[in-house]
Amino acid sequence: MLVxxxxxxxxxxxxxxxxxxxxxxxxxxxxxxxxxxYRTGDEYIVAFDLPxxxxxxxxxxxxxxxxxxxxxxxxxxxxxxxxLQASERPLGVFSRQLILSDMLDTERIQAGYDNGVLVLRIxxxxxxxxxxxxIAVNAGEPTAIxxxxxxxxxxA
Numbered sequence: 001m002l003v004x005x006x007x008x009x010x011x012x013x014x015x016x017x018x019x020x021x022x023x024x025x026x027x028x029x030x031x032x033x034x035x036x037x038y039r040t041g042d043e044y045i046v047a048f049d050l051p052x053x054x055x056x057x058x059x060x061x062x063x064x065x066x067x068x069x070x071x072x073x074x075x076x077x078x079x080x081x082x083x084l085q086a087s088e089r090p091l092g093v094f095s096r097q098l099i100l101s102d103m104l105d106t107e108r109i110q111a112g113y114d115n116g117v118l119v120l121r122i123x124x125x126x127x128x129x130x131x132x133x134x135i136a137v138n139a140g141e142p143t144a145i146x147x148x149x150x151x152x153x154x155x156a
Contacts, residue, residue, distance in 0.1 A: 033094040044122040051116035065100045103128035
């Protein structure tokens with residue numbers, strides 16, 4: 001029920017990684033963030049890795065059936081005297097879009113952020129859940145339905 005929106009995004013990410021020691025995303029060209037998606041019972045759980053990202057820089061939006069997660073990791077503010085010795089952690093803007101099925105309840109999405117992992121819980125709509133269909137058994141003889149006759153009139 002979850003679909004990636006850009007099939008070339010992973011190729012683009014790998015090319016940037018090979019051409020640069022660091023991945024730096026901008027608001028116009030964000031870097032993708034890794035995710036895991038699970039279905040458990042009547043909900044989907046999607047977990048995004050966002051280590052070192054401040055909770056207030058995370059933005060989760062749903063428009064129609066498109067879920068967008070954006071976050072920004074900024075460099076540490078160590079003061080003017082700090083001299084950079086190594087820089088391997090990706091900085092900048094990270095973004096991911098997922099197309100959600102019509103069978104998911106986008107009005108009741110819950111989000112939590114703990115230890116650098118953003119977890120979204122997306123419930124399945126009631127109408128999409130499996131259900132049993134009762135089978136009526138006529139104890140008497142087979143009955144023909146005549147035009148204009150309701151089912152209640154037949155069982156009466």
